[in-house]
Amino acid sequence: MRAASILAANPFKLLYAKLAREYVxxxxxxxxxxxxxGIVGAVGFPVFYLLHVLRSTHSYDNFWLRMLGGxxxxxxxxxxxxxxxxxxxxxxxxxxxxxxxxxxxxxFMSLKNGGGSxxxxxxxxAVFFLILLTDWRNTVVMLVAGAALATVFYILSTPDAxxxxxxxxxxxxxxxxxxxxxxxxxxxxxxxxxxxxxxKALAGSIAHEMRNPLGQIRHSLESLRQSLPAPNVKAQPQMxxxxxxxxxxxxLAQADIAVQRGLQVISMTAADACGKAVVxxxxxxxxxxxxxxxxxxxxxxxxxxxxxxxxxxxxxxKNALYYLPAYPMATLVITVDAGVVKVRxxxxxxxxxxxxxxxxxxxxxxxxxxxxxxxxxxxxMGAFGGEITCQSVQGEYTExxxxxxxxxxxxxEAHREAVLAKAKAVFVRRRLLVVDDDPAMRKATRIKLTxxxxxxxxxxxxxxALAMLSNFRYDLxxxxxxxxxxxxxxxxxxxxxxxxPANRDVCIVAHTSEPGLMAxxxxxxxxxxxxxxxxxxxxxxxxxxxxxxxxxxxxxRLEHGQLAGQRVMLADDNAYNRKAVAAYLxxxxxxxxxxATGESVLEQLQAGGTWDAxxxxxxxxxxxxxxxxxAIRASTLAFRDVPIVALTAHSGVEMVAAARxxxxxxxxxKPVDAAVLYGKLRQLxxxxxxxxxxxxxxxxxxxxxxxxxxxxxxxxxxxxxxLVGDYVPEISRLIQRIESAAEREQLDECLELLHSxxxxxxxxxxxALHRMIRQVYAQMRQEQLFPSRHQWxxxxxxxxxxxALALKQYGSVESGAA
Numbered sequence: 001m002r003a004a005s006i007l008a009a010n011p012f013k014l015l016y017a018k019l020a021r022e023y024v025x026x027x028x029x030x031x032x033x034x035x036x037x038g039i040v041g042a043v044g045f046p047v048f049y050l051l052h053v054l055r056s057t058h059s060y061d062n063f064w065l066r067m068l069g070g071x072x073x074x075x076x077x078x079x080x081x082x083x084x085x086x087x088x089x090x091x092x093x094x095x096x097x098x099x100x101x102x103x104x105x106x107x108f109m110s111l112k113n114g115g116g117s118x119x120x121x122x123x124x125x126a127v128f129f130l131i132l133l134t135d136w137r138n139t140v141v142m143l144v145a146g147a148a149l150a151t152v153f154y155i156l157s158t159p160d161a162x163x164x165x166x167x168x169x170x171x172x173x174x175x176x177x178x179x180x181x182x183x184x185x186x187x188x189x190x191x192x193x194x195x196x197x198x199x200k201a202l203a204g205s206i207a208h209e210m211r212n213p214l215g216q217i218r219h220s221l222e223s224l225r226q227s228l229p230a231p232n233v234k235a236q237p238q239m240x241x242x243x244x245x246x247x248x249x250x251x252l253a254q255a256d257i258a259v260q261r262g263l264q265v266i267s268m269t270a271a272d273a274c275g276k277a278v279v280x281x282x283x284x285x286x287x288x289x290x291x292x293x294x295x296x297x298x299x300x301x302x303x304x305x306x307x308x309x310x311x312x313x314x315x316x317x318k319n320a321l322y323y324l325p326a327y328p329m330a331t332l333v334i335t336v337d338a339g340v341v342k343v344r345x346x347x348x349x350x351x352x353x354x355x356x357x358x359x360x361x362x363x364x365x366x367x368x369x370x371x372x373x374x375x376x377x378x379x380x381m382g383a384f385g386g387e388i389t390c391q392s393v394q395g396e397y398t399e400x401x402x403x404x405x406x407x408x409x410x411x412x413e414a415h416r417e418a419v420l421a422k423a424k425a426v427f428v429r430r431r432l433l434v435v436d437d438d439p440a441m442r443k444a445t446r447i448k449l450t451x452x453x454x455x456x457x458x459x460x461x462x463x464x465a466l467a468m469l470s471n472f473r474y475d476l477x478x479x480x481x482x483x484x485x486x487x488x489x490x491x492x493x494x495x496x497x498x499x500x501p502a503n504r505d506v507c508i509v510a511h512t513s514e515p516g517l518m519a520x521x522x523x524x525x526x527x528x529x530x531x532x533x534x535x536x537x538x539x540x541x542x543x544x545x546x547x548x549x550x551x552x553x554x555x556x557r558l559e560h561g562q563l564a565g566q567r568v569m570l571a572d573d574n575a576y577n578r579k580a581v582a583a584y585l586x587x588x589x590x591x592x593x594x595x596a597t598g599e600s601v602l603e604q605l606q607a608g609g610t611w612d613a614x615x616x617x618x619x620x621x622x623x624x625x626x627x628x629x630x631a632i633r634a635s636t637l638a639f640r641d642v643p644i645v646a647l648t649a650h651s652g653v654e655m656v657a658a659a660r661x662x663x664x665x666x667x668x669x670k671p672v673d674a675a676v677l678y679g680k681l682r683q684l685x686x687x688x689x690x691x692x693x694x695x696x697x698x699x700x701x702x703x704x705x706x707x708x709x710x711x712x713x714x715x716x717x718x719x720x721x722x723l724v725g726d727y728v729p730e731i732s733r734l735i736q737r738i739e740s741a742a743e744r745e746q747l748d749e750c751l752e753l754l755h756s757x758x759x760x761x762x763x764x765x766x767x768a769l770h771r772m773i774r775q776v777y778a779q780m781r782q783e784q785l786f787p788s789r790h791q792w793x794x795x796x797x798x799x800x801x802x803x804a805l806a807l808k809q810y811g812s813v814e815s816g817a818a
Contacts, residue, residue, distance in 0.1 A: 021137055024091055026135040036095050037133055039075030041101055045070035060112040069105055072097040080356060095142075098133055104153075111154040151206040176370075199364055226659065270336045270404070271299040273306060277313035278334065288321055291330065292607060297337040301412060301435070302404040304384040312377045312388075313343070316400055319374075320345035333398020341402040349394040358390055420451055423542040426549055427454040431472065434458050434466040435491065436480040436511065441534070445478060448538040462486025463725030469500040477503075481512040488512070488528050494525040509548045511541075563681055564589030567610060571595040571628070572617040572647060580673050581615065581647070588678060598623025602631055605639045613684055615668070618648040618655070626662045633663035643684040647672065655778060705806050707765040727764040728804045734760065735800040742793045751781055757796075766803040773797060 027034060049066040052059070076097050106126040110119030130139050155161045274294050283289045302309075313334070320332045320343070327347050335342040350358070359378045364767060374388075377400075381388045385405040392398040432454050436442045442458050449456055457472070459465035461488055465477070477495075481488035488510060498504050509530040510523040523531050530548030532541055568585055572578040573596050582592045595601045598620055605611060613633070616625035623631070629644050644664045648655070659667065666680055734757045741749040754777040761770040776792045 019141060021578065022135045023095060023138050023253055025095075026138075027091060033133065035077055035079045037080070037129070038073045038094075041073030042070050045073065046378075049573065057542075059118075060109065062109075065105065065108075069101045073101060080353070095138075098130065099142050102130045102133075103143045104150045105148050108150035108154055111150060111161075112158065112161075119164075136613070139517045153378070158329070177376055269299050269301055269537075270341055271296045273309055274334045274336055274341060277310050277317065277720050281314055281317050283321075283704070288324065290324055291321075291324060292332045293319065293334070295333055295335045299417075300339050300404070302339075302384065302386075303407060303409045303411075304380075304404075308380045308383070312380050315374070315377055316343045320347060320398070323347040323710065339404050339406055341404075342399055343402070344397060344399040346397050349396050349398055350390075350392040351394055355390055355392055359388070419539045419542050423452045423546055426503050426546045427475075428450040429454075431455040432457070432476045432477040432478065433465065433468060433474045434478045435483075435488070436478075437461050437483045438480070440472075441480070444535075445541070448541050449478075452542070462488070462491045465491055466494060466500060469495065469503045469506070474506050476507040476509065476545060478509050478511050478545070481510055481514055481523075489522070492523075492526040492528050504689045507549050509545055515814070563678060565591075566612040566681065567591045567593070568681070569593050569595065569601060569604060569611055569614040569642075571598065571601045571615065571620065571625070572595065574617070574622045575673075577617070577647075581677070584672065584677055590681075598622070598625070598628035598631070601628050605632065605642075611639050613681055614644045615647055616644060616664070618646050626658055626664075629659075629662040629664050636807050643748070645680060645684070705766070705768045705803060706810060707767040708810075709768075711765040711807075711810060722811075724807050727760060728752065728807050731757065731760060731764065731766065731769075731800055731804055735797050739797060747780070751777065761803070764803075764807065766807065767801075769799050772799055 015648075049061060052061045072093075073433050076094050082090060088419075103126060105606055106122050108664060110123055113119050125139075129142065134142060146420060148631050188223060191257045244773045271294070274296075278292055278294050281292075283292075283505055317332065324330050324332075324345075324347060330345060332343070334343040335344070340390075359374050378388050380404060380672060386403045389403075390398065391401070432449065434442055434445050434449070435458075436445065437460055439460070446456055457468060457474075459468055462483055462487065464477070466486070468474075469477070478492060479488045486494075492508050494500070495503060495506060495508065507530075508528040509532060510528050511532055511534060511550065514522075514536045530544050532544035536544075561586075565703050566589075568590050570578060570585070571593055571594075572581070574597070578594050578596070582594055585592045593604050595604060598616075599622065601614070601616070606615075616628055618625040619758065620628075625646060625648075630640065632644065633640055643666075645666045646664045647668055656667070665684065668676060668680055734753055736756065741753060754773055758773045759775055773796060776796065780792075
């Protein structure tokens with residue numbers, strides 16, 4: 001309030017702040033225009049004076065005013081050479097320079113020469129340049145200020161000053177030029193803004209529509225995984241050759257990583273991260289891969305988010321590989337050395353001018369590049385508390401240096417103690433078996449695991465491990481893969497096959513020196529729950545074991561065995577979705593009947609036989625899933641009581657109520673997750689009590705206003721303040737537009753705005769607002785009718801204000817805590 005009152009009491013300050021903000025905003029992405037305007041003016045002013053002298057005209061000119069104009073514009077042109085401490089004043093200098101060289105200079109010269117057609121033409125030219133170089137507000141202010149100064153200077157410097165009437169008579173056309181030019185620029189800005197909004201909407205649509213393709217990718221990965229032969233470390237006959245099988249595993253692993261990468265946040269060392277980036281990068285050829293190497297001189301821990309850092313490394317690798325085809329002998333080396341990671345290639349290098357502008361947005365030297373990659377890299381490193389710099393010599397090399405802030409001994413010890421404390425809680429009263437043919441490795445692993453106070457046993461080979469698993473119940477097996485006799489893969493295979501019944505579902509973590517990329521997929525195929533590479537620090541080993549116990553991927557795959565022999569009807573009009581879900585079911589030993597329509601479902605059910613469950617897509621053409629469920633329940637045949645599960649990509653309270661009314665007992669969201677599918681069917685086919693539950697986020701009945709977990713993830717990568725600053729105003733703006741559209745009863749516009757607000761509120765962590773909008777949006781889209789205003793517009797507006805306030809408070813609290 002005090003700041004507002006001060007500004008109100010000083011309207012000139014308010015006007016100055018407004019004009020300065022508009023000028024800075026106008027030139028935020030157009031500074032090269034200023035530079036080139038300076039170059040043209042610095043050359044033009046002295047050249048025109050020389051032409052005036054050579055033509056020996058009797059008109060007035062002034063050498064010193066000309067030279068001053070050329071000098072101030074030369075300084076504008078030399079923007080790239082300004083000292084760093086003076087660069088914040090660059091825009092202020094350009095403002096003064098153009099005020100002097102355009103309105104002031106040309107109007108003063110016109111007055112001194114008594115007007116005339118040449119003076120009028122020069123003035124019009126100056127106005128056109130001014131419109132080009134400034135926003136309309138500053139155009140008007142600069143023109144008025146320049147004219148006033150020129151008039152005063154003219155009167156003071158001219159004994160018998162007289163205002164030329166013909167020149168003044170041209171003022172009305174001049175005003176029309178200003179209005180017309182400014183209006184044209186304003187229209188262009190509006191068009192650009194509309195295009196930007198359309199691009200944002202397209203990006204949001206793409207992000208939304210990518211959900212199903214990513215689900216299809218995961219289904220494809222699952223199908224590929226099923227087709228792989230049983231893994232082994234010995235040269236045994238396979239349907240595929242060893243080289244082909246390894247290539248298939250490698251490609252499968254990279255695709256799987258691409259899908260899962262965004263979901264993982266793992267603490268690691270710089271060497272681990274760099275090694276992972278080099279292994280996981282999607283090379284176009286084996287030759288590309290062979291040119292990239294990692295050299296670890298001194299490893300170190302760093303504070304940061306793994307995914308963001310890997311994207312930084314991916315971007316630097318991509319940039320280097322772009323030029324390698326033209327440089328057959330070029331290589332790329334990533335060096336890790338005590339708080340610094342260097343990425344150096346022996347490619348073409350860069351010019352000094354390009355190096356100075358390298359990290360600016362939209363700067364790129366590559367054909368088809370966006371110029372955003374290195375700006376992103378600088379932003380990520382800044383969020384980590386570090387920095388990225390570049391050194392390059394044309395024709396020799398380019399080297400990017402990533403510098404990380406040191407992690408203190410206290411922080412490292414605190415991190416280690418936190419990992420150890422969690423491991424102690426996880427492993428309390430647990431029994432572990434360490435299997436390794438190397439006695440030294442078994443001893444090292446035992447030492448690392450001793451502090452967790454678990455019961456530890458050891459086995460020297462696969463046969464001994466199976467014997468011990470037959471006699472004792474274990475919670476976890478740390479399993480070496482490359483062992484003589486029965487290797488680790490065979491041990492896991494026999495465990496999962498039930499040859500040691502008491503430990504059929506035991507947690508298995510591979511402990512191996514095999515390259516992590518292929519071993520990751522092989523161990524998953526063999527039914528293992530995790531993998532940790534040799535050698536590894538205690539922290540890494542404990543984290544991997546805890547994660548495997550808490551997220552048992554291998555054991556979850558066994559649970560579907562309980563479904564063998566079941567008979568399920570699967571209906572979906574999308575053949576690909578049907579094929580993917582059917583593959584899951586058949587892998588579990590389920591007999592599957594497929595249908596593309598509701599009518600086909602009824603025909604097959606009426607054909608007879610016993611059915612254990614029906615999976616129905618909600619949105620099918622003709623007879624929908626809801627209609628089909630109603631028809632099944634209305635039948636007098638035996639199948640009328642079969643459990644019916646809805647398959648849907650959409651959710652909402654109204655949809656849940658409609659499904660319950662139609663006789664459905666549960667939901668499964670698309671893309672279908674195998675573990676969820678098996679769990680639902682086990683619950684239904686074993687006749688456990690079931691209830692209708694909304695899929696996805698609706699199942700969360702929490703009434704929290706904010707999604708704190710999401711906001712914490714933003715905070716961890718240093719983007720919480722930016723999130724609050726950008727998203728909160730946009731949420732308010734969308735709500736205002738919704739209120740306006742609702743007032744005019746524009747249904748399509750409301751649906752479009754609700755869709756935008758739905759995505760934005762979810763991204764911003766406004767959980768309660770997101771839930772409310774999804775419910776309203778689903779109802780309005782389905783019924784194509786407006787509910788009463790007080791039923792949706794007012795609650796959304798009120799909850800939007802509460803959410804915006806909560807987000808601001810959360811951001812301010814976190815900023816203060818930081």
